Amino acid sequence: MTQIELPQGLIRAPSLDGPHAGYMPGFGNDFESEALPGALPQGMNSPQRCNYGLYGEQLSGTAFTAPGHQNERTWCYRIRPSVRHTHRFQRIEMPYWKSAPCIDPEIVSLGQYRWDPVAVPDEALDWISGMRTMTTAGDVNIQTGMASHIYLVTRSMRDEYFYSADGELLIVPQEGRLRFCTELGVIDLEPHEIALIPRGLVYRVEVLEGPARGFVCENYGQKFALPGRGPIGANCMANRRDFKVPVAAFEDREVPSTVTVKWCGQFHRTEIGHSPLDVVAWHGNYAPVKYDLRTYCPVGAVLFDHPDPSIFTVLTAPSGVEGTANIDFVLFRERWLVAENTFRPPWYHKNVMSELMGNIYGTYDAKPKGFAPGGMSLHNCMLPHGPDRNAFERASAVELKPEKLDETMSFMFETRFPQHLTPFAAQAGHLQEDYIDCWASLEKKFDGTPGVK
Numbered sequence: 001m002t003q004i005e006l007p008q009g010l011i012r013a014p015s016l017d018g019p020h021a022g023y024m025p026g027f028g029n030d031f032e033s034e035a036l037p038g039a040l041p042q043g044m045n046s047p048q049r050c051n052y053g054l055y056g057e058q059l060s061g062t063a064f065t066a067p068g069h070q071n072e073r074t075w076c077y078r079i080r081p082s083v084r085h086t087h088r089f090q091r092i093e094m095p096y097w098k099s100a101p102c103i104d105p106e107i108v109s110l111g112q113y114r115w116d117p118v119a120v121p122d123e124a125l126d127w128i129s130g131m132r133t134m135t136t137a138g139d140v141n142i143q144t145g146m147a148s149h150i151y152l153v154t155r156s157m158r159d160e161y162f163y164s165a166d167g168e169l170l171i172v173p174q175e176g177r178l179r180f181c182t183e184l185g186v187i188d189l190e191p192h193e194i195a196l197i198p199r200g201l202v203y204r205v206e207v208l209e210g211p212a213r214g215f216v217c218e219n220y221g222q223k224f225a226l227p228g229r230g231p232i233g234a235n236c237m238a239n240r241r242d243f244k245v246p247v248a249a250f251e252d253r254e255v256p257s258t259v260t261v262k263w264c265g266q267f268h269r270t271e272i273g274h275s276p277l278d279v280v281a282w283h284g285n286y287a288p289v290k291y292d293l294r295t296y297c298p299v300g301a302v303l304f305d306h307p308d309p310s311i312f313t314v315l316t317a318p319s320g321v322e323g324t325a326n327i328d329f330v331l332f333r334e335r336w337l338v339a340e341n342t343f344r345p346p347w348y349h350k351n352v353m354s355e356l357m358g359n360i361y362g363t364y365d366a367k368p369k370g371f372a373p374g375g376m377s378l379h380n381c382m383l384p385h386g387p388d389r390n391a392f393e394r395a396s397a398v399e400l401k402p403e404k405l406d407e408t409m410s411f412m413f414e415t416r417f418p419q420h421l422t423p424f425a426a427q428a429g430h431l432q433e434d435y436i437d438c439w440a441s442l443e444k445k446f447d448g449t450p451g452v453k
Helices: 390-396 423-427 435-439
Strands: 004-006 010-012 023-025 031-034 055-060 071-077 090-094 112-115 131-139 144-153 160-164 168-182 186-188 193-197 203-219 244-245 257-263 266-272 278-286 287-292 313-317 325-339 354-362 376-379 403-415
Touching: 090 244, 131 244, 131 354, 131 376, 131 423, 144 168, 144 403, 160 354, 168 354, 186 193, 186 287, 203 325, 203 403
Parallel strands: 160 257
Antiparallel strands: 004 010, 023 244, 031 278, 055 071, 071 278, 090 266, 112 376, 131 144, 144 203, 160 203, 168 186, 168 193, 168 203, 193 287, 244 287, 257 266, 313 325, 325 403, 354 376, 354 403
C-alpha cells in the first residue's frame, strides 16, 4: 500500500484513484477506514491491547440510549487518548462570534432585511477570528435553534486546532478554497460544495486558495439528516451516494499546539505539546461529510401551480414538533420552469419559519437586482415578503414557454425560531437601508370589475 503525505506530515489512508480519491460515499452509513494496515480491530470495539500501541476511544454524537436509527458514534484508534489533547483552559474573547440568545434591546430584528456582501479585509483572519455572526435563534444552552455566520478567512491555522461543543457546522463556501484537516480525515471544500462538521470533532482549517468567504449555519439542535421524500419516492433531491466522507488520516508531530473549544457560547483555549489529529483508524457513523450541490436533483411542477419551496430541501434538522424543523437547508439552483397559466416566481407569503437566504452565485429570480453573490437577506417569522415589482410585472406578463433558470444558486437557512440580528449585522455598514422599499411601487390593480387585469 502507498501512503499519501499531505501538508504538515498528515498521513492518509490509501484510496482508489479518481475524482473522489480520499473519500467514501454515503450519508449516515457505518464506515471504516485505517491509515495503517491492521490498525482497525475486527469483530470488536475495545480489545485489551490495540495494534501499534494505539488507544481505543468512542466519540458519541447522541445519547447512548438513542433509538438505533438515530444512534451515532464512532470508535477511534489514536496515538494518545483525547484527555491528553486538552490541559488547563483559559477563557478568551471572540467578539464577532455570537451565540443565542443574543438579543440587543436597541436593535430592531422585526423587519425584512438584506445585506451586501461583506468585503474580506486585508488583516490576517483564521477560521475562528474570521467568523462574523449575523443572526441567532433559540438558546445554545438548551440545545435548540441556530446561528448564521459569514466566514472571512485569509490565513491558515498552523498548529492551531478547534472544536465546538455547541453544535454541528454546515459550511457553504462562496469564494476561495479551504481544507479541513479533521480527526477522522481531510475534506477539501470549494464553492458549489457544502460540508458538515460534527459537534465535538477537532480540526484545523487551511487556506488552499484565498481569500475565502462563505456562510455557516451553526446547528444547536438535532443533527442534520436527509428529509423524507414522501410521495416523491426513493430518488431525486439529495441522494446518499453523493455525500463523501473522508478516509482516515493522522499526524504524529511533537510540536507546541493550541486547541480552542467553543462551549455554551464561550471560547476557551488550552496548550498542548503535540498535534491532536492522531486517529490512525476509525469506524462508525459519526463523521464529517461533504456534498456537491451540483448533484442535487430538483423536482417541480410539470403542469401548473408553484409548489412549496420545501421540495428543495437538501438537509433538515428536526425539532420536537413533527414536520416543523429546527433548521431546513434549502437550495435554489438551475432548473427548468414549465408550469402553464402559473405565476412562476415565489409567491407572496407569510411564514411561521424565519428565512435567511444567501446567494452563492448568479441572480435570484424573485429579486433580480440588489441581491449580489455573497449577500444575504432575512425575512423573519410572520413577516410578508415576495417578488419586487419588476419581478412581479415580468412574471405576470411573460409568455409562458419553457424557460430555464440558469447561472443561479442561492440557499436558505430556515428555522422555526425568530432570528435576532447581531450588532455586526445591524451596524457594520453592509445593511441595505433601502431594501424594504423594493415593494413600495407595487400598485393597486383592483377596480371592482371582473376579469383578469
